[in-house]
Amino acid sequence: MFTYNPKPQFLKNKIILVTGAGDGIGKAAALSYARFGATVILLGKTVKKLEAVYDQIIANGGADPAIVPLDLAGATPNHYAGLAGSIEQQFGKLDGLLHNASKLTDLGPFLLISQEDWQSVMQVNVTSQFNLTQALLPLLKKAKSSSLIFTTSSVGLKARAYWGAYAISKFAIQGMMEVLADEFENSGIKINCINPGATRTNMRAKAYPAEDNTLLLTPDDIMSYYLYLMDAENCTEHGITLHAQA
Numbered sequence: 001m002f003t004y005n006p007k008p009q010f011l012k013n014k015i016i017l018v019t020g021a022g023d024g025i026g027k028a029a030a031l032s033y034a035r036f037g038a039t040v041i042l043l044g045k046t047v048k049k050l051e052a053v054y055d056q057i058i059a060n061g062g063a064d065p066a067i068v069p070l071d072l073a074g075a076t077p078n079h080y081a082g083l084a085g086s087i088e089q090q091f092g093k094l095d096g097l098l099h100n101a102s103k104l105t106d107l108g109p110f111l112l113i114s115q116e117d118w119q120s121v122m123q124v125n126v127t128s129q130f131n132l133t134q135a136l137l138p139l140l141k142k143a144k145s146s147s148l149i150f151t152t153s154s155v156g157l158k159a160r161a162y163w164g165a166y167a168i169s170k171f172a173i174q175g176m177m178e179v180l181a182d183e184f185e186n187s188g189i190k191i192n193c194i195n196p197g198a199t200r201t202n203m204r205a206k207a208y209p210a211e212d213n214t215l216l217l218t219p220d221d222i223m224s225y226y227l228y229l230m231d232a233e234n235c236t237e238h239g240i241t242l243h244a245q246a
């Protein structure tokens, strides 16, 4: 297992936005970035969960985070423009963006995917990430060096039956990352994808309700990969997909 041991405050004065920061892998990433000094912008759907992460960061002695309650299913380009304006006003730049939030509907045959499920998965997993990236790239460009991380899945690299819209959305994310990485080659923005692999979260439990989840790695176990890709000054990767459990 890869272990990354950066300097204790390597993210000091860095502004990092994490989507889906209230639970699972996003929560662990937000706490890790804050532990290494970052000011974290916690974006998510359930305010109570975001507040709990906020409290934990403060209790750990971290920099004051910001909370952005936003349901990506209903957010419009105006919401993202407003968010970009607030970040610019408050911080003047953005050093990191982790696209982590995503939606998994019930697994099932392709022919039974409803219009509603298709639209909502594409909205949360693809369109919202397109809109958020378009809105925040100018701020990532303002940082001396910055990092843009997308989250994929094994079924977004080699699809499997019954994973339907979720798998297809992750292929789109891989494409988005590759388009951007090529456009922003040598720009100072490191752009990559991470595939966390089977990790003990609510989403995993939904997909595999019968498995013994004590056998799975926890979000904390895979944080070295999230720290490495966020370390824009030292990360040598650009345009790749890092497998956290390969």
Ligand code: NDP
Pocket: 019, 020, 021, 022, 023, 024, 025, 026, 043, 044, 045, 046, 049, 070, 071, 072, 073, 099, 100, 101, 102, 103, 124, 151, 152, 153, 154, 195, 196, 197, 198, 199, 200, 201, 202, 203, 204
């Ligand atoms: P969880 O379901 O545990 O957490 C997902 C987070 O995203 C939650 O905080 C959730 O908020 C938030 N979220 C979901 N929908 C929305 C929305 N519409 N608007 C805003 N926030 C939203 O998932 P994981 O931590 O397991 O997954 C994190 C990422 O890793 C995802 O992209 C997933 O596809 C990927 N992944 C996970 C694997 C695993 O084994 N766990 C394997 C491969 C990939 P709330 O709690 O408020 O609903």
